[in-house]
Amino acid sequence: MHTTEEVYDALQSVMDPEIPVLSVVDLGMITAVDINSDGILVKMIPTFAACPAVQYIQRNIQTALEEKFSVAITVIIDQETLWSTSRLAPGAKDKLEQFGIAAPQVVDGKAYNEILLQTPCPHCGSKNTYLRSPFGSTLCRAIHYCKDCSNVFEQFKPVE
Amino acid sequence: MLSQQAIISLLTKMGDDALIIGHRNSEWTGLGPIMEEDIAFSSMAQDKIGHAWALYRVMQEHLGGQDPDQFAFMRAEKEMRSCHFVELPIGEYDFSLMRHFLFDHAEAVRYESLENTAFEPLQPFAKKFKGEIKYHLLHADEWVLQLSRGSEESYARMQQALLHCMPLALGIFETSKAHEQTLIDEKIYPGEQALQARWLDRIYPVLSKAGLNLPGIESFTPVYGGREGYHTAYLQPLLDEMSSVFKLDPTATW
Numbered sequence: 001m002h003t004t005e006e007v008y009d010a011l012q013s014v015m016d017p018e019i020p021v022l023s024v025v026d027l028g029m030i031t032a033v034d035i036n037s038d039g040i041l042v043k044m045i046p047t048f049a050a051c052p053a054v055q056y057i058q059r060n061i062q063t064a065l066e067e068k069f070s071v072a073i074t075v076i077i078d079q080e081t082l083w084s085t086s087r088l089a090p091g092a093k094d095k096l097e098q099f100g101i102a103a104p105q106v107v108d109g110k111a112y113n114e115i116l117l118q119t120p121c122p123h124c125g126s127k128n129t130y131l132r133s134p135f136g137s138t139l140c141r142a143i144h145y146c147k148d149c150s151n152v153f154e155q156f157k158p159v160e
Numbered sequence: 161m162l163s164q165q166a167i168i169s170l171l172t173k174m175g176d177d178a179l180i181i182g183h184r185n186s187e188w189t190g191l192g193p194i195m196e197e198d199i200a201f202s203s204m205a206q207d208k209i210g211h212a213w214a215l216y217r218v219m220q221e222h223l224g225g226q227d228p229d230q231f232a233f234m235r236a237e238k239e240m241r242s243c244h245f246v247e248l249p250i251g252e253y254d255f256s257l258m259r260h261f262l263f264d265h266a267e268a269v270r271y272e273s274l275e276n277t278a279f280e281p282l283q284p285f286a287k288k289f290k291g292e293i294k295y296h297l298l299h300a301d302e303w304v305l306q307l308s309r310g311s312e313e314s315y316a317r318m319q320q321a322l323l324h325c326m327p328l329a330l331g332i333f334e335t336s337k338a339h340e341q342t343l344i345d346e347k348i349y350p351g352e353q354a355l356q357a358r359w360l361d362r363i364y365p366v367l368s369k370a371g372l373n374l375p376g377i378e379s380f381t382p383v384y385g386g387r388e389g390y391h392t393a394y395l396q397p398l399l400d401e402m403s404s405v406f407k408l409d410p411t412a413t414w
Binding site: 048049050051052079080082084131132133134135136137139142143157159160 | 199200203206207209291295299
């Protein structure tokens with residue numbers, strides 16, 4: 001019998017197609033791993049309701065686990081749990097910033113436009129930035145501009 | 161036991177509004193006045209269509225509804241329950257932006273009211289969509305303010321767009337003759353009148369900050385009909401276009 005830890009370890013190798021430095025575990029997309037005599041059941045959730053990559057990620061999880069374990073693998077979408085920024089794993093923030101994407105800023109579990117005005121620049125660290133558009137190259141990103149280093153940068157937007 | 165037909169009528173009009181405005185917003189892809197706006201309207205389009213799909217899915221899983229794709233693309237025009245406001249072509253940017261502002265605030269108050277709906281399967285979606293629509297509102301409010309304070313021409317265009325859009329926007333709140341009272345009595349949602357009042361409370365402060373003049377709403381004649389299946393001449397061509405690929409082979413898997 002495999003352990004839950006082994007499954008989570010294997011899932012660490014399944015990266016998000018739009019943010020390839022974060023795994024599905026880093027993103028908090030995995031809501032449950034259930035191991036029983038029938039095999040392994042993994043429940044997952046998308047970050048945004050209309051995320052176009054959900055089925056792609058679902059397949060990637062399936063394939064990765066099938067390669068690693070010789071039992072039946074089932075990956076389903078969890079209808080009960082909702083994704084929010086607070087689901088990001090502790091190390092996700094650093095990985096995002098090293099990748100050049102600002103991490104979501106959250107105060108008391110909430111995100112307001114005032115916060116979006118002072119998002120730290122992932123290039124120079126300055127907070128002298130402003131939101132250029134709440135929409136970026138993917139549904140989960142916003143575009144900001146840094147007035148100190150004159151770079152446009154993206155942020156993984158906070159979601160309640 | 162809640163009245164299934166009443167809930168179906170509510171979810172259908174909400175899903176249809178989101179589906180149609182989503183397809184309209186997507187028409188800005190490649191045409192936006194600046195790159196960020198192109199991306200913004202495209203992203204919002206993607207969100208709306210995702211919301212429509214999720215609502216159709218709830219009906220399929222809990223109310224004996226059809227497959228979401230079939231429901232979205234195979235219904236006749238007469239079966240659609242979208243309001244006229246979302247059906248109109250994108251027009252010029254002032255119209256699309258004002259429609260986005262008025263429509264998204266209406267959606268926001270609607271989903272807030274549904275967070276505690278007696279129809280429990282809808283609760284998590286109401287919460288999820290509200291969080292996403294917050295970014296749509298951030299976008300809408302910002303641009304209404306910027307353009308209203310921009311030049312004389314941009315101010316005049318926003319003011320004209322507001323007056324043009326108001327009767328249509330009031331059409332979002334058309335009540336269902338058959339089901340409205342049931343939905344209120346069973347605490348599914350607070351009803352269109354209550355939502356319209358909350359919506360006005362939300363849009364007034366932004367409009368007044370923008371210096372736009374909104375006459376009393378009794379001076380407008382709301383454009384109704386969509387919820388009963390009477391549509392503008394713009395809907396059928398849009399349905400033809402958006403379902404053309406799907407109809408090549410409705411049983412294909414993607």
